[in-house]
Amino acid sequence: MGNVKRIVILGTGYAGVHAAKKLHKKFKKDSNIEVTLIGKNPYHTLMTELHEVAGGRVEQDSVQINLQRIFSGKKVDVVLDEITEIDFNKKTLSSETKTYEYDYLILGAGSEPAFFGVPGVKDNGFTIWSLEDALNIREHIENMFRKASKERNTEKRKRMLTFVVAGAGFTGVETLGELLEWKKKLCRNYYIDEKEVKLLLVEALDKILPILNDNLIVKAEKYLLKHGVEILKSSPITSVEKDSTTLKDGKVIETNTLIWTCGVQASKFAANLGLKTSRAGRIQTNEFMQSVDHDNVYVIGDNSYLEEDGKGLPQIVETAIQTADTAVENIASDILNKEKKAHKSNYHGLMVSIGSRYAVASLMGVSMSGFLAMAIKHFINLHYLFGVAGFSSCWSYIVHEFFDIKERRSILGGHASAKSHSFWLAILRVYVGVMWLLEGINKVKTGWLTDLKIPLFMPDATASATAAAGDGTQAAAATVTPILSSPPQFFINFMHLFRPLGLQFQIIIVIVEICFGLALIAGLFTFIASAGSIFLAANFILSGMAGYDILWYVFACFALIGGGGRALGLDYYVMPFLKKWWNNTKLAKRTYLYVDYNSTEN
Numbered sequence: 001m002g003n004v005k006r007i008v009i010l011g012t013g014y015a016g017v018h019a020a021k022k023l024h025k026k027f028k029k030d031s032n033i034e035v036t037l038i039g040k041n042p043y044h045t046l047m048t049e050l051h052e053v054a055g056g057r058v059e060q061d062s063v064q065i066n067l068q069r070i071f072s073g074k075k076v077d078v079v080l081d082e083i084t085e086i087d088f089n090k091k092t093l094s095s096e097t098k099t100y101e102y103d104y105l106i107l108g109a110g111s112e113p114a115f116f117g118v119p120g121v122k123d124n125g126f127t128i129w130s131l132e133d134a135l136n137i138r139e140h141i142e143n144m145f146r147k148a149s150k151e152r153n154t155e156k157r158k159r160m161l162t163f164v165v166a167g168a169g170f171t172g173v174e175t176l177g178e179l180l181e182w183k184k185k186l187c188r189n190y191y192i193d194e195k196e197v198k199l200l201l202v203e204a205l206d207k208i209l210p211i212l213n214d215n216l217i218v219k220a221e222k223y224l225l226k227h228g229v230e231i232l233k234s235s236p237i238t239s240v241e242k243d244s245t246t247l248k249d250g251k252v253i254e255t256n257t258l259i260w261t262c263g264v265q266a267s268k269f270a271a272n273l274g275l276k277t278s279r280a281g282r283i284q285t286n287e288f289m290q291s292v293d294h295d296n297v298y299v300i301g302d303n304s305y306l307e308e309d310g311k312g313l314p315q316i317v318e319t320a321i322q323t324a325d326t327a328v329e330n331i332a333s334d335i336l337n338k339e340k341k342a343h344k345s346n347y348h349g350l351m352v353s354i355g356s357r358y359a360v361a362s363l364m365g366v367s368m369s370g371f372l373a374m375a376i377k378h379f380i381n382l383h384y385l386f387g388v389a390g391f392s393s394c395w396s397y398i399v400h401e402f403f404d405i406k407e408r409r410s411i412l413g414g415h416a417s418a419k420s421h422s423f424w425l426a427i428l429r430v431y432v433g434v435m436w437l438l439e440g441i442n443k444v445k446t447g448w449l450t451d452l453k454i455p456l457f458m459p460d461a462t463a464s465a466t467a468a469a470g471d472g473t474q475a476a477a478a479t480v481t482p483i484l485s486s487p488p489q490f491f492i493n494f495m496h497l498f499r500p501l502g503l504q505f506q507i508i509i510v511i512v513e514i515c516f517g518l519a520l521i522a523g524l525f526t527f528i529a530s531a532g533s534i535f536l537a538a539n540f541i542l543s544g545m546a547g548y549d550i551l552w553y554v555f556a557c558f559a560l561i562g563g564g565g566r567a568l569g570l571d572y573y574v575m576p577f578l579k580k581w582w583n584n585t586k587l588a589k590r591t592y593l594y595v596d597y598n599s600t601e602n
């Protein structure tokens with residue numbers, strides 16, 4: 001036990017999760033290293049997508065990744081607890097109920113909104129810094145529309161329908177972008193004229209999105225103005241009341257909604273730990289990401305303060321990930337008595353979405369806007385998700401952002417989210433199943449189980465193809481023009497490998513056709529039967545035996561693949577059971593190939 005090193009990470013945000021995954025990778029075979037990750041929520045929140053929840057674009061589960069999913073099968077002990085105290089001398093963290101010991105501590109407790117002493121913001125404004133915040137905003141906005149629809153007092157109604165976002169950094173602009181899209185639906189639902197709704201972006205500086213170049217700033221501003229947003233620059237807010245917001249020039253905006261995104265500071269918890277802090281309560285670190293007070297305490301992500309080229313590292317995701325990298329490398333160096341490496345940032349860029357269909361981005365020095373910028377933002381999110389929780393989390397993201405999206409709020413519009421009821425597919429499914437079954441029975445009747453019928457299996461392929469055309473089973477081929485007049489050479493070579501087992505191969509084809517037929521009729525394993533049908537049809541086409549009529553099997557099976565068995569089929573009962581079983585297997589945990597199923601499925 002004396003040699004065991006306990007590494008405790010506090011915080012399950014971008015920084016903490018990345019550090020834990022990296023430590024697992026480094027020390028998974030080392031029984032002397034114990035890694036514990038402590039966080040107060042059972043999920044990792046995708047903070048960068050909170051505005052989509054606040055603006056009613058996606059549901060809350062699209063910004064949550066279950067920690068159990070990320071770390072099951074990993075050498076990381078995930079503990080759900082809220083730490084209230086850290087004793088750096090005793091090397092312990094304590095919550096209300098438990099104390100945890102560490103040899104190395106990685107602090108990644110994140111940040112919180114800064115109010116800069118502006119009176120009333122905290123009590124009367126909304127912030128967007130957690131999932132709960134985003135849900136509060138969403139509920140409040142919908143409430144405002146609901147109330148306004150019943151309000152006959154013009155002043156009150158106007159106040160309810162005026163929405164102010166304070167701060168024109170990426171958080172503020174992204175939040176406003178969602179509101180300008182959502183407003184259309186809300187107006188429709190509550191019989192409110194869109195002209196009645198006022199969206200304001202209020203910024204203390206003389207420009208919006210100061211992190212971007214002027215060209216992109218102009219584009220973002222143009223887009224906001226075009227969509228009816230009023231932008232007030234050089235307009236610091238001096239106080240916020242329940243029913244109004246006052247600006248420095250004395251202007252009073254009558255509103256019930258102020259969303260404050262003006263600044264961020266280290267979380268109070270981190271700032272008050274007694275470690276040396278710097279700007280906005282961020283904990284001062286050296287170049288190795290160690291706290292300057294304790295060698296065995298590393299600080300990462302939004303919590304940390306380190307200057308590069310005279311400027312503090314920005315509080316963004318890339319900083320969180322890169323500082324976590326540095327901390328883990330240096331803890332490993334410390335344990336292995338190697339030399340530590342200084343932190344070096346390597347930023348790739350920033351993307352700011354304004355709603356679901358427009359974005360501005362600066363990526364590795366290249367500026368872009370519109371569809372391309374938005375597509376890249378999705379791609380980067382997918383890349384991040386793949387690293388955190390593999391393909392299944394990417395698939396969930398695609399489903400949430402494209403297939404389940406409402407009101408056409410995606411770069412693909414509503415094309416990917418248009419749905420047909422599986423009920424109607426059930427009819428098609430049974431029909432395709434019957435056709436395969438008849439096809440299989442017909443092959444049995446015409447001698448496929450006893451005589452060679454596939455031309456490519458006959459001694460002389462060309463001669464036998466002619467022979468086959470005259471054969472009863474190939475009567476169709478004689479009357480129907482094949483899609484390919486002769487099989488491609490690669491397919492001939494491939495099929496010739498099976499020539500010695502030609503008859504057995506034929507028998508398998510017949511059995512498979514009958515099985516696919518029965519499976520489709522029963523709606524059991526519809527995905528496999530449909531995908532298999534497409535594969536089988538492709539083989540008939542390549543063998544030069546199939547005419548154009550086979551294509552309908554292919555297209556029908558594409559339609560069935562996505563859930564043709566879920567209505568009036570056995571998949572309705574069997575698949576939830578199998579999915580649950582699969583998610584608990586070691587292989588699913590190791591590969592992250594989880595499959596989603598909703599609780600109503602079992």
Ligand SMILES: Cc1cc2nc3c(=O)[nH]c(=O)nc-3n(C[C@H](O)[C@H](O)[C@H](O)COP(=O)(O)OP(=O)(O)OC[C@H]3O[C@@H](n4cnc5c(N)ncnc54)[C@H](O)[C@@H]3O)c2cc1C
Binds near residue numbers: 083111129269301
């Ligand atoms: C709306 C919004 C949009 C953003 N958009 C972008 C963007 O487009 N691009 C970008 O790069 N950045 C963006 N950011 C900033 C980015 O999200 C942060 O820089 C990043 O989350 C920092 O990661 P972190 O791990 O340091 O902290 P966090 O992600 O905040 O994680 C901190 C974690 O610590 C936990 N924790 C805190 N205290 C305790 C405690 N006492 N006990 C237990 N657990 C605790 C918290 O629950 C949390 O899980 C955005 C932020 C917001 C809010």
